[in-house]
Amino acid sequence: MSDNKHQPEVEQDVEQEPLTVDINEASSVEGELLQPDAMYVADLELQLAAANERAQSEKDQALRALAEMENLRRRAAQDVEKAQKFALEKFAGDLLPVIDSLERALEHTDKENEALNAINEGVELTLKSLLSTIEKYGVLQIDPQGTPFDPNKHEAMSMIESADVPPNSVVAVMMKGYELNGRVLRPAMVMVAKGPAIDTKA
Numbered sequence: 001m002s003d004n005k006h007q008p009e010v011e012q013d014v015e016q017e018p019l020t021v022d023i024n025e026a027s028s029v030e031g032e033l034l035q036p037d038a039m040y041v042a043d044l045e046l047q048l049a050a051a052n053e054r055a056q057s058e059k060d061q062a063l064r065a066l067a068e069m070e071n072l073r074r075r076a077a078q079d080v081e082k083a084q085k086f087a088l089e090k091f092a093g094d095l096l097p098v099i100d101s102l103e104r105a106l107e108h109t110d111k112e113n114e115a116l117n118a119i120n121e122g123v124e125l126t127l128k129s130l131l132s133t134i135e136k137y138g139v140l141q142i143d144p145q146g147t148p149f150d151p152n153k154h155e156a157m158s159m160i161e162s163a164d165v166p167p168n169s170v171v172a173v174m175m176k177g178y179e180l181n182g183r184v185l186r187p188a189m190v191m192v193a194k195g196p197a198i199d200t201k202a
Helices: 023-034 038-086 089-107 114-136
Strands: 139-142 154-161 170-175 177-180 183-186 188-194
Touching (some): 089 114, 089 183, 114 139, 154 170
Parallel strands (some): 154 188
Antiparallel strands (some): 139 177, 170 188
16 A cells, blocks of 8 residues: 655646637627617607706796886886875865965055055965975976976967067966976966067068
């Protein structure tokens, strides 16, 4: 019986083949993995286009809403401003006959009568005080004597030939007008000049 313990082990050289990969084959496989499905891409593009369209539509709606809100705010501010400016329109209009009466009283009072001087001064002071008070609230008197006729603020009661003033000028004010913050409460009643008649017989 032989003793195999002392026999040297024989190493067998096993030649291992190197691992080789076909580059073309690997590229083909990688291309197949990375290349998405054409229908899937088209579907994504459609979804993206629809999402962009919805986003643009919502943006347009938001801009329109903001514009409408700004218009509402501006109109509300204008309405408040008008209400503040013209809240006294009716009240001021009701005061005009009082002012007219005071002015007529001064025009028809005998200023040479010394006994009436105190009354005249009282009426004149009352009129000045009243005009000054309403002026603080935007009511201004329209007294166009000697100015060009303005149909927006004057009402022509008659026309008279005059060589002293240019045609279409106010030669007499029968009743003064009034305006409130630029809005005419009552036009001035005036007499307007017209040019002298041309003699056609000459």
